[in-house]
Amino acid sequence: MANLKLEGVENLLTELEKLGKEGEKIERIVLVKAGEKVKEAIVKEAPHRTGNLRDKIRVTKLKKVDGAAFVEVYPSKDAFYAAFLEFGTTKMKADPFMSRGYENSKEDVEDLIVEEIRKGLGL
Incomplete structure (x- = not known):
């Protein structure tokens, strides 16, 4: 499983933690939207x-x-x-469509996360 690590948004994440339940709601919305963005990129790359x-x-x-x-x-x-497609087999070359989709979506996902957190915090 690949992990997306955001740098430079520590202040936003700290503010989310301070909000308690409201922060958890924003976090849930942001992460689901980010997951959907990654999914879109993977679907584009899928055979x-x-x-x-x-x-x-x-x-x-x-x-x-x-x-x-x-x-x-x-x-x-x-x-x-x-x-089998992602990693290949002994008889088939790998076609890492999920890895490509993830890599292609990283910048968009980072931007989406920052934008959605700011929107949720009213900034």
């Missing part, structure tokens, strides 16, 4: 011989582990073959 794979990319609801909130973007179980 489309039948279009099935593009329809099977999902975004989870907000999850928290050890206080860290996140969403995951993943192919559904119906698209189990996505791993």
Whole structure:
């Protein structure tokens, strides 16, 4: 799983923490929107011989582990073959469409997160 680390937005994140429940609501909205943005980029990169794979990319609801909130973007179980495409096999070259989509979306996602946090904080 790839992680997106934001630099330079520590002040915004600190302000979110101070807001308590309202901050958690903003955090949830921001992370889901960011996940959707990553999903869009992955769908654009996905092989489309039948279009099935593009329809099977999902975004989870907000999850928290050890206080860290996140969403995951993943192919559904119906698209189990996505791993074969992403990483390749002994008989097939890798086509890392998920990695490309993630890399292509990073700057847009960072901008979206900053914009949405500021909007949520009324700045």
